Amino acid sequence: MGDAGTARSAIMIADAWVLPGVTGGKQGLLRILVDQGAPILRESLTRLAELRDPQEVLASASRAAREEHGSVIRVLLTTAPHDETAAEGLRSSTKRYRSTLAAIAKHLHELVEGMDARSLIRAG
Known part of the structure; x- marks a missing residue:
């Protein structure tokens, strides 16, 4: 099942089990997902200041931002056309x-x- 199928399944499960306990229903759950993405990106920026090796910047800060935030974005991409x-x-x-x-x-x-x-190419 692709990302879209996974997102739809997650939303159906949330409708049945999670949403009754979440303030704001489905919209509240979506806000929680969006809010959880912000600290991930802030952490990447904080770590960035410590990195001095270009390859480490790519391997660490850039990759972490993409991988960790990507799951939130995939759910939002699937849901956005149907929900403001x-x-x-x-x-x-x-x-x-x-x-x-x-x-x-x-x-x-x-x-x-x-x-x-x-020298940058050789370092890689």
């Missing part, structure tokens, strides 16, 4: 995600600025 709360969550999550990736790209640029491209 999910659509708004997708917009705000995408904005945060892009901002994080821009900070990672800027940090990488600062690390490699002035380096010889051949």
